[in-house]
Amino acid sequence: MNQRLQAPLSQLHEGDAFARRHIGPSAPDEAHMLHTIDLPSRQALVDALVPANIARHTPMDLPPSATEYEALQELKAIAGRNRILKSFIGQGYYGTHTPGVIQRNILENPAWYTAYTPYQAEISQGRLEALLNFQTMVCDLTGMPIANASMLDEATAAAEAMALARRCSSASSNVFLVHPDVHPQTLEVLRTRAEPMAWSIACPQDHAAFTTALLSPHFGALVQYPSSTGSIDDWREAATHCHSHKALLIAATDLLALTLLTPPGEWGADIVVGNSQRLGMPMGAGGPHAAFMACQDAHKRSLPGRLVGVSVDVQGAPALRLALQTREQHIRREKATSNICTAQVLPAVIASMYAVYHGPQGLRDIALRIAGLTAALAQGLEELGLTLEHATAFDTLTVIAPKNALNIATRALLAGVNLRKVSESSLGISLDETSTPADVGLLLRLFGASSPAVIETSAAPRIPAALQRSSGYLSHPVFHSHHSETAMLRYIRSLSDKDLALDRCMIPLGSCTMKLNATSEMLPITWPEFAQIHPFAPADQQQGYALLDQQLRDWLCTITGYAGVSLQPNAGSQGEYAGLLAIRAWHASRGQPERTVCLIPSSAHGTNPASAQMCGMQVVVVACDAQGNVDMNDLRTKCEAHSDKLACIMITYPSTHGVFEDSVRPLCELVHQHGGRVYVDGANMNALVGLAAPGNFGGDVSHLNLHKTFCIPHGGGGPGVGPVCVAQDLVPFLPGHATAGKAALVGAVSAAPYGNAAVLPISWMYIRMMGPQGLRHATETAILNANYISARLQEHFPTLYAGPGGLVAHECILDLRPLKETSGVTAEDVAKRLVDYGFHAPTLSFPVPGTLMVEPTESEPLQELDRFIDAMLAIRAEIEQVENGTWPRDDNPLKNAPHTASALLQETWAHPYSRAEAAGTATLATKYWPPVARIDNVHGDRHLVCTCPPLETYLS
Numbered sequence: 001m002n003q004r005l006q007a008p009l010s011q012l013h014e015g016d017a018f019a020r021r022h023i024g025p026s027a028p029d030e031a032h033m034l035h036t037i038d039l040p041s042r043q044a045l046v047d048a049l050v051p052a053n054i055a056r057h058t059p060m061d062l063p064p065s066a067t068e069y070e071a072l073q074e075l076k077a078i079a080g081r082n083r084i085l086k087s088f089i090g091q092g093y094y095g096t097h098t099p100g101v102i103q104r105n106i107l108e109n110p111a112w113y114t115a116y117t118p119y120q121a122e123i124s125q126g127r128l129e130a131l132l133n134f135q136t137m138v139c140d141l142t143g144m145p146i147a148n149a150s151m152l153d154e155a156t157a158a159a160e161a162m163a164l165a166r167r168c169s170s171a172s173s174n175v176f177l178v179h180p181d182v183h184p185q186t187l188e189v190l191r192t193r194a195e196p197m198a199w200s201i202a203c204p205q206d207h208a209a210f211t212t213a214l215l216s217p218h219f220g221a222l223v224q225y226p227s228s229t230g231s232i233d234d235w236r237e238a239a240t241h242c243h244s245h246k247a248l249l250i251a252a253t254d255l256l257a258l259t260l261l262t263p264p265g266e267w268g269a270d271i272v273v274g275n276s277q278r279l280g281m282p283m284g285a286g287g288p289h290a291a292f293m294a295c296q297d298a299h300k301r302s303l304p305g306r307l308v309g310v311s312v313d314v315q316g317a318p319a320l321r322l323a324l325q326t327r328e329q330h331i332r333r334e335k336a337t338s339n340i341c342t343a344q345v346l347p348a349v350i351a352s353m354y355a356v357y358h359g360p361q362g363l364r365d366i367a368l369r370i371a372g373l374t375a376a377l378a379q380g381l382e383e384l385g386l387t388l389e390h391a392t393a394f395d396t397l398t399v400i401a402p403k404n405a406l407n408i409a410t411r412a413l414l415a416g417v418n419l420r421k422v423s424e425s426s427l428g429i430s431l432d433e434t435s436t437p438a439d440v441g442l443l444l445r446l447f448g449a450s451s452p453a454v455i456e457t458s459a460a461p462r463i464p465a466a467l468q469r470s471s472g473y474l475s476h477p478v479f480h481s482h483h484s485e486t487a488m489l490r491y492i493r494s495l496s497d498k499d500l501a502l503d504r505c506m507i508p509l510g511s512c513t514m515k516l517n518a519t520s521e522m523l524p525i526t527w528p529e530f531a532q533i534h535p536f537a538p539a540d541q542q543q544g545y546a547l548l549d550q551q552l553r554d555w556l557c558t559i560t561g562y563a564g565v566s567l568q569p570n571a572g573s574q575g576e577y578a579g580l581l582a583i584r585a586w587h588a589s590r591g592q593p594e595r596t597v598c599l600i601p602s603s604a605h606g607t608n609p610a611s612a613q614m615c616g617m618q619v620v621v622v623a624c625d626a627q628g629n630v631d632m633n634d635l636r637t638k639c640e641a642h643s644d645k646l647a648c649i650m651i652t653y654p655s656t657h658g659v660f661e662d663s664v665r666p667l668c669e670l671v672h673q674h675g676g677r678v679y680v681d682g683a684n685m686n687a688l689v690g691l692a693a694p695g696n697f698g699g700d701v702s703h704l705n706l707h708k709t710f711c712i713p714h715g716g717g718g719p720g721v722g723p724v725c726v727a728q729d730l731v732p733f734l735p736g737h738a739t740a741g742k743a744a745l746v747g748a749v750s751a752a753p754y755g756n757a758a759v760l761p762i763s764w765m766y767i768r769m770m771g772p773q774g775l776r777h778a779t780e781t782a783i784l785n786a787n788y789i790s791a792r793l794q795e796h797f798p799t800l801y802a803g804p805g806g807l808v809a810h811e812c813i814l815d816l817r818p819l820k821e822t823s824g825v826t827a828e829d830v831a832k833r834l835v836d837y838g839f840h841a842p843t844l845s846f847p848v849p850g851t852l853m854v855e856p857t858e859s860e861p862l863q864e865l866d867r868f869i870d871a872m873l874a875i876r877a878e879i880e881q882v883e884n885g886t887w888p889r890d891d892n893p894l895k896n897a898p899h900t901a902s903a904l905l906q907e908t909w910a911h912p913y914s915r916a917e918a919a920g921t922a923t924l925a926t927k928y929w930p931p932v933a934r935i936d937n938v939h940g941d942r943h944l945v946c947t948c949p950p951l952e953t954y955l956s
Contacts, residue, residue: 018068019774022516022766023781024861030781033788033862037807042780046691049783049807051662054697060690061558065771068520074768075761078551079529081544085413086439087283087534089420090396090430091228092154092183092751094278095532097433101485102280102353103526105492106346110713113346114502114517116509117306117717120831120841121321122313122898125931126495127349127716128320131308133478134276134290134352136947140473141258142272143265144294146946148305150348150718151291152340152570154275155189155751158182158222158252160304160338161271161293162190163614165220165248166199168270168299173217173245178203179210181227182252185536185739185751190222192735192747196584196616207233214241222250225264226257229389229422230396230430232467239268255279255292255351257394259364260371262467271295278432280354281347284525285545286535286752287570288719288759290348300324300944304338306345306717311940313933314896315903321935323944339573339610346715357488360474366433370395371461373440374431379459380444389426393462396430398422399447412446418537476948498931500840502713505928506864508789510811510843510853511605511656513686513708517762520769521711524761535752536740545757548764555767556723559775560682560702561695564731567723568748570755572683575703575722576611576650578749582726582733583648583677583701584615585746589733595675597642599649601630603656603847605683617647628657628801630667639674646676648701653694654684654809656847657801658786668698677701682725685709686857687783687810690776700727710763721756721763781858782810785865789856792869796876800851811855813848820850823882824889827852830875835898836920837871838928874920887912893920898930 025033030042039045046055066074087095098107106112118124118131131149138147151157162176176199178187187203194201202218204210214221221242226232235251242249248270256278264272277289295303301324309323355363374395378388381399389398401408402425409427412419420428429443437455474480482488500507507514524530533542553565569575580598587595598612601622609619620642623634630651639646649671654660661667668678680699686709688694694702706712706721714720726734736744740753754760770778790799790812797814799806816827827850831841843853856865878894881887891911893899899918909915921927 016065016774018518018769019065019771019777022518022770022774023778023858024864025781025785029862030784033784037787037791042784045784045787045807046780048805049660049803049809050691051660051664053665054692056690056692056696060772060775062555062772062775063768065774066768068769071765071768072520072523075524075765078544078547079524079527081547082529082533083541084528084532085416085418085537085541087418087537088429088431088443089418089534089536090428091420091536092185092275092277093283093286093534094430094432095434096278096280096282098280098282098350099354099357101488101492102350102357105489106350106353108522108526109496110503110517111496111499111501112349113522113713113715115499115716116501116507116512116514116714116840117342117345118322121319121935122832122930122932123500123835123840125320126498127345128308129495130349130352131345132310132320132948133356134348135308136476137352137355137474138255138292138294139947140475141255141263142253142294143263143471144272145297146300146303147292147294148303148307150343150345151273151293151305152344152574153287153289153751154183154252154273154291155186155748156574157273157291157293158186158250159189159193160340161250161273162193162199162220162222163338164271164295164299164302164304165250167302169219169247171217171219171246173219174198175200175202175218177210177213177218177221179221179223179227180204180206181229181231182222182224183228185748186252188737188739188748189751192581192749196581196614198616211238214238217245218247220248220250222252225251225253225261226394226396229398229428230393231390232261232392232394232463234267234464234467235269236267243268254394256363256367256370258469259360259367259473260394260461260463260469262469263471266471271299276348276351279351281350282531282758283534284531284758285533285542285754287756288344288347290344290351305340306343307946309940310945311936313935315933317932319932319935321937321940323940323946339577339607339614340571341573341607342571342720343718345717346719349716353492355474356479356482356491359479359483360472362483363474368461370431370433370435371463372459373435373437373455375459375462376456377429377431377440377443378462379456380440380449381447384444384448386447391462392464395432396428398426398428400426408446415442415446417442417446418534478948500928505838505840506856506860506868507840508842508854508856508868509840510658510813510855511683511846512843513705513855513857514714515686515711515857516859517711517713518766521762521765524765525758530758530761535754535757545754548760549754552760552764556704556725559689559693560704560725561693562702562725563695563728564734565723565725566734567721567760568735568737568750568753568755569703569722569724570750571718571720572703572705572722573607573611574749575724576607576681577614578724578735578746579679579701579703579726580611580615580617580648581735581746581749582724582730583679584617585733586677586730587647595645595647597645598647599635599638599671601651603628604650604652605656605681608650608681612650622649628655628659629661629663632663632667635667636670639670639676643674646671646674648677648679650679650681652681652683654687658808658811658813658853659801659803660809665697672698683708684810687779689779690772691779695725695727700730701725706763711766712759712762719756719759721759778858782856785856785858785860786810786812786854789854789865789869793872796873800848811853814842814852814854816852817850819879823879825879825882825894826850829894829897832934833875833878833894833897833920834871835928835930836893836918837874838921838926839868839871893918898933900931900933901929903933
């Protein structure tokens with residue numbers, strides 16, 4: 001029996017119980033690992049690694065740890081401060097019914113929510129198929145030839161579309177036209193995005209003025225279809241005017257409405273954006289929801305975000321992968337099309353499954369019911385003598401009530417109803433999937449009906465005949481095959497069975513911190529008190545969210561040493577962007593707008609330079625020395641050369657090379673001496689919590705990844721939250737949200753004021769249950785686990801960069817480059833071979849080509865660490881078989897990995913190694929069989945297919 005078993009719970013202090021469950025190694029395990037790295041204690045490890053001049057010497061001022069039950073009860077009380085009223089606000093957010101089979105088997109299923117971004121395609125075929133379904137759904141409903149695998153929210157999707165239009169338009173004008181009836185939060189985010197790029201947002205006061213403005217030069221225009229206040233307009237002529245100026249027309253639209261409306265691709269739109277929230281994802285005070293972007297084929301190589309494509313594997317079988325990655329930020333850096341390095345995968349999967357479950361007719365029936373109820377409401381309001389702003393409608397009406405709009409809105413609140421206050425004299429009403437005839441009757445009584453009305457639910461929709469959809473959609477068999485719960489359940493299970501996620505094995509990705517997402521942290525996200533809140537509901541209905549936001553921000557300030565935090569950014573990339581906007585605005589406020597140079601080490605994440613260019617900054621690269629540290633001499637030279645224009649430096653700490661650099665405090669002081677600010681990328685915060693605080697050692701700005709350090713699950717590549725943390729003098733420049741009545745010097749960076757609010761309870765629960773000691777213990781264990789792996793593998797796969805005594809931070813870079821010369825084996829071959837041993841690969845060839853970066857996190861038990869080490873040692877022994885000539889360089893288990901079950905079951909076996917050796921593990925009872933062999937990436941890019949194809953036609 002293993003002598004390093006966990007101590008029984010009866011021996012644990014009650015308040016530490018969750019930390020002991022979160023942290024993988026037991027006390028005996030820890031002692032074994034410390035012995036392996038020849039150190040007496042975790043404290044000795046920390047003292048040897050963390051520079052004394054940045055080390056934290058006082059505990060974090062956080063509440064003491066709570067048990068899971070205590071934390072849930074406390075959070076339930078906070079949630080109870082939210083008030084759930086029936087929402088008719090609309091404005092891009094609607095009530096929806098999440099099918100139980102989807103909620104239980106996707107949203108609440110760790111096989112889906114603990115998966116990583118599907119970079120390693122062979123072990124991601126399930127979620128890639130779900131995303132391909134999403135792309136197909138978007139393409140079919142919008143009438144566009146290509147769509148990406150989701151965006152962060154509708155407003156940022158519109159901002160990305162504006163940037164795409166600027167890149168693809170040959171117009172000389174820098175004017176971007178926005179129709180006055182787009183969602184106000186979208187207009188606000190557009191203004192934030194345009195200002196640092198010197199693009200001019202023109203938003204005429206009414207529809208007629210917009211039509212006139214289309215006759216003047218511009219590079220792009222945005223319209224809402226249906227409009228924010230409900231109108232359904234014909235934009236064919238607008239498209240013609242745009243194209244005559246070499247500009248692109250962008251349509252923001254509603255997928256459910258498009259089951260009834262002529263799709264934008266059929267009337268001339270170049271780019272289509274929107275939000276899939278109403279396809280099964282609760283409002284959640286604004287997120288997470290999967291937005292989308294679709295475009296014409298000519299723009300596909302500039303399309304931002306993730307893109308799933310169809311390819312083939314080496315056996316000729318169809319296989320899926322992320323396509324056209326050379327256009328993305330991690331390749332193109334400051335020349336990237338966008339800084340977005342993630343998506344909203346889990347919400348996109350839910351939206352796609354909603355479409356699969358309901359099918360084309362089911363979606364149309366839902367839309368017809370909404371449109372019919374809306375038409376019945378419109379008829380009833382007109383019979384009361386009220387005037388509607390628009391004669392057309394899908395789900396939204398704007399009622400002109402100049403004398404008593406305020407009184408009606410007040411009566412509505414007393415009746416448990418939220419209406420949208422469009423203006424002082426008009427009110428908006430939006431119906432949705434959850435609306436009923438009784439709701440329509442209540443609304444009519446609020447507007448003056450004296451008795452219960454008989455609601456004609458079959459009223460003809462108020463959709464113009466010329467804009468009624470005639471084309472088909474969702475014709476692929478996947479949207480016709482899973483309408484019973486039995487079929488749907490099995491389809492979902494069949495996809496998750498194809499994938500490797502954290503529920504099956506360690507995911508040792510460097511820089512990505514794939515740690516435990518505890519069930520108790522996940523439970524609150526589906527509580528109605530959090531899930532059923534509209535992001536623009538009155539503030540007194542969101543007091544629970546306000547308290548949650550305040551407490552979480554206070555805790556993060558304590559952890560990071562900063563003075564202020566905004567939780568609005570809904571991804572790490574958006575946190576970077578918001579932080580750089582704050583720096584830029586601070587310089588401008590001091591009369592130094594010319595400070596636009598951003599220094600970035602050559603080892604930095606690709607999002608850093610991409611974010612800088614989005615803020616109108618000039619990227620200057622700083623060299624790294626032979627040990628992987630920032631070259632201080634080169635930094636000094638660059639600071640002096642750009643002293644008058646220096647805006648900031650962006651560093652990652654510990655470094656991207658996995659080292660606590662001794663020079664970080666002098667680095668900060670040097671940049672400050674030249675008038676610049678220091679941005680500390682928080683990607684590696686899991687190595688700092690409780691040990692050092694960026695705000696205390698010289699950092700001015702950081703973003704955090706709550707989906708890394710603070711336990712929000714990756715969800716296959718989203719959702720995320722990327723809070724931006726700043727020093728005291730930068731607090732006034734945190735993002736505001738005028739649409740929510742919170743105007744600030746820097747505008748909104750996300751559509752909703754709290755960003756991805758519905759997943760914030762996860763991080764709240766994590767911090768509350770861990771307490772200050774548990775959080776520090778987690779950090780120390782993450783570092784210990786990484787050093788244990790580095791030490792155990794050092795003789796066979798040397799660690800490329802290390803600090804004093806050969807120690808690393810929370811991750812280590814294994815140098816595989818010499819193996820290519822001795823055996824022909826590459827780091828990619830090892831990554832593929834790990835699949836046969838039941839592991840997701842470490843981070844491949846970043847930040848150094850030919851290496852693997854491993855981050856074990858504190859959640860992994862010693863048994864799993866040893867299993868990974870054993871797999872790596874077994875692979876090294878296989879490489880020796882190639883080196884000594886037993887196996888040829890071009891035909892060995894590594895070059896042919898991963899091996900599918902079908903390959904091993906073929907009647908003939910022509911390889912020089914056995915089938916048993918090919919399988920890679922003797923534990924066949926728990927063996928993971930990849931569904932496809934190694935995928936041909938080049939084929940997928942040369943023959944780009946990004947929707948569900950008729951495979952037999954494609955393969956022919």
